[in-house]
Amino acid sequence: MSVLTIRLPDDQHERLKALAAHRRISMNKLVEELASRAVTEFDIELRFRARATRGNPTIGLALLDKLDRDFKTSD
Incomplete structure (x- = not known):
């Protein structure tokens, strides 16, 4: 395990202390959770970009349009 000092x-x-207290967790646990979330988002973005380079832009845009239409009709 590593030790990290931040300013x-x-x-x-x-x-952040108030947020940790609200969640009833330590500051260490809060920072660990936030770091995990950031790394997960980064991993997702990398996978998305890798798949996008192999994909078909026309199909991708059509899927996004479909998601937009589906989202608007669910409101």
């Missing part, structure tokens, strides 16, 4: 503005540190 944050005081107000941001206080808000």
